[in-house]
Amino acid sequence: MLLKNWDEWKNIQPQAANMLHNSLKKERIAHAYLFEGEKGTGKKQAALFLAKSLLCEQPLPDYTPCGQCSHCRRIENGNHPDLHLIETETDSLSIKKQQIEALQREFAKTAVESKRKIYIIEHADRMTTSAANSLLKFLEEPHPGTTAILLTEQYHRVLPTIISRCQTITFKPLPVDYLETRLREEQVGANMAALAARLTNNLQDALELSADEWFAQARKIVLKLYEALNKQPLEAMIKLQEEFHQHFKDKQQIERALDLLLLIYRDLLSIQIGKSDHLAYPDQRAHFESRSLQLSIKRLTECMEAIFEAKRKLQANMNSQLLMEQLVLKLQGGFTFV
Numbered sequence: 001m002l003l004k005n006w007d008e009w010k011n012i013q014p015q016a017a018n019m020l021h022n023s024l025k026k027e028r029i030a031h032a033y034l035f036e037g038e039k040g041t042g043k044k045q046a047a048l049f050l051a052k053s054l055l056c057e058q059p060l061p062d063y064t065p066c067g068q069c070s071h072c073r074r075i076e077n078g079n080h081p082d083l084h085l086i087e088t089e090t091d092s093l094s095i096k097k098q099q100i101e102a103l104q105r106e107f108a109k110t111a112v113e114s115k116r117k118i119y120i121i122e123h124a125d126r127m128t129t130s131a132a133n134s135l136l137k138f139l140e141e142p143h144p145g146t147t148a149i150l151l152t153e154q155y156h157r158v159l160p161t162i163i164s165r166c167q168t169i170t171f172k173p174l175p176v177d178y179l180e181t182r183l184r185e186e187q188v189g190a191n192m193a194a195l196a197a198r199l200t201n202n203l204q205d206a207l208e209l210s211a212d213e214w215f216a217q218a219r220k221i222v223l224k225l226y227e228a229l230n231k232q233p234l235e236a237m238i239k240l241q242e243e244f245h246q247h248f249k250d251k252q253q254i255e256r257a258l259d260l261l262l263l264i265y266r267d268l269l270s271i272q273i274g275k276s277d278h279l280a281y282p283d284q285r286a287h288f289e290s291r292s293l294q295l296s297i298k299r300l301t302e303c304m305e306a307i308f309e310a311k312r313k314l315q316a317n318m319n320s321q322l323l324m325e326q327l328v329l330k331l332q333g334g335f336t337f338v
Helices: 006-012 012-027 043-055 070-077 099-109 128-142 175-183 192-194 202-210 213-229 233-247 251-272 284-294 298-314 320-331
Strands: 032-037 082-085 117-121 146-152 166-170
Touching: 006 012, 006 213, 012 043, 012 166, 032 043, 043 070, 043 117, 043 146, 070 298, 082 099, 099 128, 128 192, 128 284, 175 192, 192 202, 192 284, 213 233, 213 251, 233 320, 251 284, 251 298, 251 320, 298 320
Parallel strands: 032 146, 032 166, 082 117, 117 146
Antiparallel strands: none
């Protein structure tokens, strides 16, 4: 996902984009930023876009990088001499002191092609203690024209002393409609795009889900289970034994099934309250509309609460087979969790 302009970024991350755009307009760029947020929220792409905005030779009046000058092209190609990206080493899960020291030596030199030097540190929470202490000294006495951008998915693991020397920018989960549109642009079918976009905030994860045959089969089995819930009481139990437990075998897979089931009831509730423009199961709309007429908002809420309770029980390591049997009875109105 390459950001092209500020408007595009503001559609995805309005708070983060507005804060940084205003800083550019007022020429008040901080010497260090900490971009924090979940995986897939566009932190690295935003860092590269900010770098392009700062280094571009011919930015547009609204500070959008031109995308055509040598600086923009070299950033896109990953070989700009005044932009340095620090990542975890291939043989390690941490960022080492030597990497930070090499960065410090590099930044002691004059900028090669521009008046500013920028460094981006991915997974800032994974720095070793010695690396973090070295960076701390660097942040306390920044070189003129230097901008640091630290990225993390684990804000609570970053040293408080480092946080205190950075301007923190929070990245929210990606909007569902944006993610769904991006999936459609990647040739993912409408039904799968709608579902995957509601199960993850990460575009790459959503693409992998959409292409996963196991997941496609999971969708079918959960829909069959839901259908069985609306028939004779024993039918749902038979579906559990014949198909469900054969497909959903471990804790992670059971949790995925519960999420898929929860989205069915969320669709029903959306239809019930008249907000059905964007369903997780758009191909089931006609059937869900018919079914929702037979259910009250109170009953739908109770079913959703039962699924949430089942998810909690699953995390507490309750036997998954017994858990699903109890959930089926609850969804059919004949059982209360204990």
